[in-house]
Amino acid sequence: MNNNPKISKQDMKRKKVFKSYLKIKRDVFFGVLFLVAVLGIIIPLRPTVSTIEKRTLTTFPEFTWQSFIDGTYFNGISTWYADTFPFREALLTANSAVKGLYGLQSEQLVGNSDKTGDEIPDTPVLPSSDETTEATTEATTEAATEETTEEQLPDGAIHDIPEASGNVYVTGDTAFGLYYFSTDGANAYVNMIDKAQKKLDGVANVYDILVPTSVGIMLDENAQEAIGASNQGKAIDYIYSSINSVNDNITTVNAYDTLKNHNSEYIYFRTDHHWTALGAYYTYVQFCNAKGIEPTPLDEYETIEFPGFVGTFYSGSNQAPSLLENPDTVTAYYPKTTNDMYYIGSDLSTIQWNIIMDVTGWDRASLYSCFAAGDEIYAQIDNPNVNNGQSCVVIKESYGNAFIPFLADHYEHIYIVDYRYFYKYPDYNNSVYQLVTENDVDDVIFINNADAMTNPNAAELMSDMFN
Known part of the structure; x- marks a missing residue:
């Protein structure tokens, strides 16, 4: 005797829609992640000066064997990547606007x-x-x-x-x-x-x-x-x-x-x-x-x-x-x-x-x-x-x-x-x-x-x- 509950066509349709929704959400997430990653590696988009912070941004580190061995070269790349991210001025302005919502x-x-x-x-x-x-x-x-x-x-x-x-x-x-x-x-x-x-x-x-x-x-x-x-x-x-x-x-x-x-x-x-x-x-x-x-x-x-x-x-x-x-x-x-x-x-x-x-x-x-x-x-x-x-x-x-x-x-x-x-x-x-x-x-x-x-x-x- 089959004890499995019978799944209605409506439930199957609802389940299929939910799976599609999850797939779309996953695709959008990874798509945005991919887009951000691509933007991050486009050198011409990277700013060199911050008008908001009134300073020159971090430059790409010069390679030396000493810095390569002790890890400072890679730390420098990480700092450069974060400090010169494309559209950073717009992001800083947006962050300030969000802070302003607190009053x-x-x-x-x-x-x-x-x-x-x-x-x-x-x-x-x-x-x-x-x-x-x-x-x-x-x-x-x-x-x-x-x-x-x-x-x-x-x-x-x-x-x-x-x-x-x-x-x-x-x-x-x-x-x-x-x-x-x-x-x-x-x-x-x-x-x-x-x-x-x-x-x-x-x-x-x-x-x-x-x-x-x-x-x-x-x-x-x-x-x-x-x-x-x-x-x-x-x-x-x-x-x-x-x-x-x-x-x-x-x-x-x-x-x-x-x-x-x-x-x-x-x-x-x-x-x-x-x-x-x-x-x-x-x-x-x-x-x-x-x-x-x-x-x-x-x-x-x-x-x-x-x-x-x-x-x-x-x-x-x-x-x-x-x-x-x-x-x-x-x-x-x-x-x-x-x-x-x-x-x-x-x-x-x-x-x-x-x-x-x-x-x-x-x-x-x-x-x-x-x-x-x-x-x-x-x-x-x-x-x-x-x-x-x-x-x-x-x-x-x-x-x-x-x-x-x-x-x-x-x-x-x-x-x-x-x-x-x-x-x-x-x-x-x-x-x-x-x-x-x-x-x-x-x-x-x-x-x-x-x-x-x-x-x-x-x-x-x-x-x-x-x-």
Whole structure:
């Protein structure tokens, strides 16, 4: 007797449909897997630079027998494969969008670094230098002690205090990079600029502009302390006091107080570590006061805007959705007398450019490059509409880019030196002294942000230009 249950035609049909469904699902899975594998091995599709993370991606490792034997060659291939996968930018953006579905975080700290800044001395400590002479430590710079005559404006500082420290602090739609004071770096900077002035003594005037970053101006001091950031106001006072203690022939420009007084205005970007052109303008006014020239009123400039700017803090915050959804706008002010300049490219070719370049349509992360050709080996502005015989050298990093356009109406010639790359330019043998003497330069202007002024490596690069 057959005890097997009888299977109806309907059940057999249902079973057949289910098997077909499983087969389709399996085929789709392996098909997608195969497609991804094929995409992964198509070299031309692999990116070399990440605009979101602002870095050059891992390159394919060079083969050596040593790396082959110890396994580092294959580890390098694995890292290269993962780091340069096709469409990685789109995948990162999608990942950020998915994170955003969890809701916006009002505060977050990214990095959770254990790094802390050095204690900032209350009085200047004379840095060690062969050229440093004994001087009183009670002296302070004119910039550090002068009473501001500016109207006191509303305080625009953010007062939110987080629970822990990290590298990038995001509060609402605004991010800040933490600042850590370094005694060694600060003293190296003092030594460097003292050396530079003595090299240029009797040849050119030396101006020093130390620019605080946004965390030192736009974030309340209690909040700065809570996240482990050093006080930039005290750091700048220490450096300027130390400079004055060893050399009173350097004119220092007080950017900190004027920016602090204007911190209710749009003087720093929220998604990027740079200042805006408005912040640079207020500092330019202070420079004009120090030099004894008349600044151009802000309302006399023509402007151009580039909306949609999403800068370095976006990548540094692991693509915080609140920053992407609230991009910055870059506003640039055209010089009144000329907009022409040139720069030296990486291949040492001469490239004609604009002081304020129209970057409409450029990548959203590159809009700050509208200022003075960005970060190049060397650049120069020759203004045929200024006939005062004045010229200057500007020694800078990227903060100087937004500052330089305001100088264009005051000098016949502006020689722009990015100290990070100037050594690549053969014409002056990495010598600012040679540049100054060959071109009869009147002023040498150092403009550095707070991070650069306490970085021993930055000070060394600048010092090497005055050997």
